[in-house]
Amino acid sequence: MSESHETLLQQYLSEHQTAKSTADLETLRVKYLGKKGEVTELLKGLGKMAPEERKAVGAAINDLKNRIQNSLDESMRSVALSEQNAKLNAERPDHSLPGLYPSSGGLHPVVQVAREVADIFLSMGFFMAEGPEIEEEYYNFEALNVPSHHPARDMQDTFYLESGQVLRTQTSPVQIRTMEALKPPLKMIGLGKVFRKDSDITHSPMFNQMEGLVVGENISMADLKGTLVMFVENMFGKRPHRFRPSFFPFTEPSAEMDIQCIFCEGKGCKVCKNTGWMEVLGCGMVNPKVFDAVKYDTEKYTGFAFGMGIDRIAMLRYGINDIRLLFSSDIRFLRQF
Amino acid sequence: MKVLLSWLKDYIDIQESPEKIAEALNMTGLEVEEVIQPGKNLDQIVVGKILSRDPHPDADKLSLCSVDVNRGQPLQIVCGANNMKAGDKVPVAMLGAKLPGGFEISRAKIRGVESSGMMCSKKELGLSEDHGGLYILDESAHIGEDIVKALSLDEVIFDISITPNRGDALSHLGIARELSAIFNLPLHRDPLSNEDGEDSIENHINVEIEDTSHCPRYGARVVHNIKVGPSPEWLKDRLEKAGLRSINNVVDVTNYIMLDIGHPMHAFDLSKVEGNKIVVRNARKDEKIMTLDNIEHGLDSSMLVIADANKPLALAGVMGGLNSSVSENTCSVLLEAAFFNPTTIRKTAKRLGMMSDSSYRFERGTNIDNVPIALNQAARLLKEIAGGKPVKGLADCYPKPEILRQIRVRTKRANRVIGINLTPAQIETFLLRLKLDTRRDGEDLIVSVPPYRHDLELEVDIIEEIARMYGYNNIPETLPAITSVLQLPTALQKICTRLRDHMVSCGFNEIMTYSFIPENVSDSFREKKPMMLKNPLSEDLSAMRTSLKWGMYDALRRNILNDEFNLKLFEIGRVFHPSAGGLSEEHTRLCLGFSGSQNPRDWRRNGENFDLYVIKGVVENIAKLLRVKVKFTTGSCSLFHPAMQMELIVGKNHLGEIGQLHPEFIDNKKMPKCIYLVEIDLGKAAEASEGASRMQPIPDLPAIRRDLALVAPESIGNREINKILTAEGKALLEDCYLFDVYQGKGIEPGYRSLAYSLTFRDLRKTLTDEEIQPLIDKMIGRLDRELSVKLR
The missing domain is CATH 1.20.1280 (Monooxygenase)
Incomplete structure (x- = not known):
């Protein structure tokens, strides 16, 4: 250049x-x-x-x-x-004006918790079963080793229909119906509404339960513990837990499972009645009498079952102090979930 | 059940702390609900004697008392209670004392007068909820004595909830037995008192059992020379702390035995027993008995009674009769201890709607071997505290003595069920601690079940005992080594999940209402005669719902009354229809509820209210989501506005309905007029749901679009016009939709303008206007001829 x-x-x-x-x-x-x-x-x-x-x-x-x-x-x-x-x-809008798309609603808190619980078990290879809410007495009681004149019937105050059936007091009849239909090995959960004649701030005449059942060869109480510990750790986080002997007619041995109180971390508070523990579920090894009722070979098969109140878990999770709010349909309550 | 630590110590030398004992009971299945230590927080509270009571100089409702607490000068205390007088002894909280509620006593001036201490009520001491004035103590209380000692509050009471299988634990002996197993401590039992006394029982009473299946064993003892009166303090104290009221020394002794060894007893006034005879028999038809609670019961032959030669004296195992009860004039008593069949007792108690401490224990099973022990201990106690003179011997009717149940336990099985690895010797040690006699048979163990352990029936019941003693928390944690049979979610389950998510995305809140509704709701909310509860909680919860609409209506209405007017709610739940043979059919439904504005918080469009077309759109969207072809036809629900409703049809079946609530049900000024409900049967939707459709190729040739603005008489519907457009468009009409409806200026009254957008396409060649025009001409021609619809 x-x-x-x-x-x-x-x-x-x-x-x-x-x-x-x-x-x-x-x-x-x-x-x-x-x-x-x-x-x-x-x-x-x-x-x-x-x-x-x-x-x-x-x-x-x-x-x-x-x-x-x-x-x-x-x-x-x-x-x-x-x-x-x-x-x-220069066309700058008012960023502080609310958006205009219709706002989304909300699932019922019990449904949210039920999904969370179910997802854990489904991931562990369980399947979801269902059963009727109006149940034959046989499925709700006799097949579950609660004969008609047994004091265990007092554990649950039952609604009877004029037609002679009952409103199921527990989701456990789903176990019986599942075992009648399928052969082991099986791992199922059942979810649904149950009914007991009771009403106060911690009891509702209708509430929701989740039920679980595992049947196979060589299923032991150690398996029960391992499975439920895996569940509670995923649901409530890793925290101390314990199993206490208890009684349910359809399991033997029977237990209740406690976890360290999620509010006070075991120090003792109103929610855990100063024990530092809160009960989360009942469980046990399936009573051979239940297997007899569904014609499973009691020598070959063992199994465990468990059940929990979904409403109670929802109440703990969200700090709901009156169970009746769950069924109040009050939008001021529902909008919070 | 309340259990006293001092009472347990009659049986077991236990030194552990109350907390440790409670923990141990909890961890072996006896749930301690509360550990009550009434004296624990009572410090510096002493017995005081009111020397004088004068009115407060400056307050009508207060008194000025001078109280001797045996600490030099009497205390001057201002008091607001009114039930005391000079000479009464009361608990006095001294300066510096802290009451259970946390209140600390300090020197205070109350309305100008110095007060140095506080006289207390039972409530203030945390002893009861009774706040009816000061706690007036027994005259015998020592002035100045610590209240904990004076009231023997130095006690630990365990409130234990006992599961229905553990009837054996319903006593102090039962709990002590459990503790002896847990802590591996020896259990002391009173040496059996011999059957001392004079005379001979045969001279006084003869026992007969009609049916030993109801009552395998019945024993009686007679004690003369009884002076009925109050019980000694130690007895009253134990009963009251265990939650029973002291009645008189005779009744208290029978209750004491019940709490002590778990065997319910009854005492009859011997002079009222006719014919020297006790007969255990079924009641006769039309027999009656007035029980101790002053209620007369008509009996039937399913009920078991204790009778004399002529009349029933007691409802066996449930409650005694008034005619033979112990009164202050009684001088000879007949003591009863029996073993009744648990089912028999339960049936009688249930039929009569009665429950007593006695029936509660008999229903759960008592110890048949305790019959003579209970009688002898009661006789001994009556001798000690009521001056009684027992007659020698028992009338013990026990025709077929029980044989102890033997259970074989296989070590391998026990280990397999629990998931541990114990030796037969280790298992034997556990069982012996539980007082279960065990014998070895190779690797197996043969367990003799004591007569009080009615819960031990099968091998697995013994396995539970082994697990309890091993400690549930020592069992390892493993995962089941099985793969379950595969069960996929059903179509209905999948639909419910998808719908829930869809409705939430569309802005709906999910509700969950009771499955039972009031009996007297309007028939419009019902589809069938509902199934009724035999024992509802209330009339409002007595009929099983046959549709979800009432629950939704109720939910909308209650929210509106709370000033929440803009609502979009949904519920997925089951309804119950009676079917043949008294059984029920359960149908899963979706219900939607709308009220108020579609977009209440939209600051640009000013809150348009819901209308039937918006609701229809919501339903069309749901149908699309579920792949169901829904037809909307004229509806006829009496719940809805007669015109503003549609029935949903799939194939030839009813699927549900949508509609505006009939003004008849707008029964409150606050309720907006436009409330809409939708109900859809999800089971039918699942059946009608079509599988995934095959992909259609994306056209690569251009389309021709034409808009047609039509003027139609009001009576002509979109459907009729659409039918002609579609028919005449033939295969070339790819899409046809309505994009505008207009009435008003420029349109003659009685007419409306409807504008359609038509898309024509030929998949094989490019279309020309010349090919389309004849089709459109034919459409216009037919619309005019058949419907008087003209081009605008």
Whole structure:
């Protein structure tokens, strides 16, 4: 590049530095590359040159032209974009106005908890079974080793229908119906509404239970413990737990499972009645009498069962102090979930 | 059941702390609900004697008392209670004392008068909820003595909840036996008192059992020379702390034996027993008995009674009769201890709606071997505290002595069920601690079940005992090594899950209402005659719902009365229809409820109210989600506005309905007029749901779009116009939809304008306007001829 070309380029670059708008850039373009522009003029001068000289000078001028052209194009793009953005920014909306899409609703808190509980067991290879809410006495009691004149019937105050059936007092009849239909090995959970004649801030005549059953060869109490510990750790986080002997007619041995109180971390509070523990579920090894009722071979198969109140877990989880709120349909309550 | 630590110590030398004992009982299955230590927080509270009581100079309701607490000068105490007089002895909290409620006693001026201490009520001492004035103590209390000592409050009481299988634990002996096993301590039992006395029982009473299946054993003893009166303090104290009221020395002795060894007893006034005879028999038809609680019961032959030669004296195992009860004039008593069949007692108690401490224990099974022990101990106690002279011998009718049950336990099986690895010797040690006699047979153990352990029936019951003694918390934690049979969710289960998520995304809140509803709801809310509860909690919860609409209506209404007017609610639940043979059919339904504005918080559009078309749109969306082809036809629900409703049909079947609530049910000023309900049967929807459809190729040839604005008489519906457009569009009409409906300026009254967008496409070649125009001309022609619908 000749000295004069170099000077011209430097002149362009210094003028380019002060060009701020698309209009300034356009002025520059006309000045250098327009019909009468300085570079155009140089090109026009080529015709007067000797052919051998023309080739080299022509290439140099074209190089100069390209540089200026590229520089202008590039600046034009970025200046145009920022000018557009400046314009767009002028339309700035009120970001603090609420959105207008219809707001979403909410699942019932009991359903939310039931899903959470079910998901844990489904991930562990359980399947979900169902059964009727109006149940034959046989399925609700006799098949579960609660004969008709047994004090264990006092454990649950039963609603009877005029037709002679009962409103199931527990989801355990689902176990019986499942075992009648399927052969082991099986791992099932059953979820649903159950009914007991009781009503106060911790008892509702209708509430929700989740039931579980595992039957196979060599199923032991150690398996029961391992399974339920895995459940509570996933549901409530890793925390101390314990199993206490208890009594349910359909399991033997029977147990209740406690976890360290989730409110006071075991220090003792009102919720755990200062024991530091809270009961989360009942469980046990399936009583052979129950297997007899469904014609399972009691020598070959053993199994365990468990059950828990979903409403109670929901109450603990959300700090709900009156179970009846769950069934109140009060939107001021439901909106919180 | 309340159990006293001092009483347990009659049987076992236990030194552990109350907390440790409670923990141990909990961990072996006897749930301690509360450990009560009445004297624990009572410090610096002493017996005081009121020397004088004068009115407070400056307050009508207060008194000024001078109280001697045997600490030099009497104390001056201002008091608000009114039940005391000079000479009374009362508990006095001294300066610095802290009451169980946390209140600390300090020197105070009350209405200008100095008060140095506080006289207390039972409630203030935390002894009962009774706040009826000061606790007036017995005259014999020693002035200045610590109240804990004076009231023997230095006791630990365990309140234990005992599961129905453990009748053997319903006594101090039973709990002590359990503790002896847990802590491996010896259990002391009173040496059996001999059957001392004069005379001979045969001269006084003869026992006869009609049916030994109801009563395998009945024993009686006679004690003469009884002076009925109050019990000594120690006896009263134990009974009251265990939660029973002291009645008189005779009744108290029978109750004491019950709490002590778990055997319920009864005492008859011997002079009222006719014919020197006790007969245990079924009641005769039309027999009656007035029980101790002054209620007369008509009896029937399913009930067991204790009778003399002529009349029933007691409802066996449940409650005594008034005619033979012990009174202050009684001087000879007949003591009863028996073993009744648990089922017989339960049936009688249930039929008569009675429950007593006695029936509670008999229902759960008592110890048949305790019959003579109970009688002899009661006789001994009556001799000690009521001056009684026992007659020698027992009338013990026990025709077929029980044979101890033997259970074989296989070591391998026990280990397999529990998931541990014990030796037969280890198992034997556990069982012996539980007083279960055990004999080895190779690897097996033969266990003799004592007569009080009615819960031990099968091998697995013994396995539970082994697990309890081993400690549930020492059992390892493993996972089951099985793979379950596969059961996928049913179509209905899947639909419910999808719908719940869908409804929530659409802004609905889920409700859960009771499955039972009031009996007297309007028939409009019912689909069938409901199944009725025999024993409802109340009339409002007595009929099984046959549809979800009442629950939804009730939910909307109650929210509206709380000033929540804008609602979108849904419920998925079952309804119950009676079916043949008294059985029930359960149908899973979806119910939607709408009230008020569609978009109450929309600051741009001003809250449009719900209308039938919006509701229909919601349902169309659901149908699309569930892949169900729904037809909307004219509905006829009496719950709905007669015109503003539609029936949903799938195939030829009823699927549900949608509609605006009939004004008849808008029964409160607050309720908006436009309340809409939808109910859909999800079982039928699941059946009608179509599988995934095959993909249609994306057309690569252009379409031609035409809009038609029509003017139609009001009586002509979209459906009729649409039918002609579709018919005449033939295979080339790809899509046809209504995009505008207009009435008003520019349209003659009685007419409306309907605008349709038509899309034509030929999948094989590019269409031209010339090919479309004849189709449109034919449409317009037919619309005009058949429906008087004209181009606008």
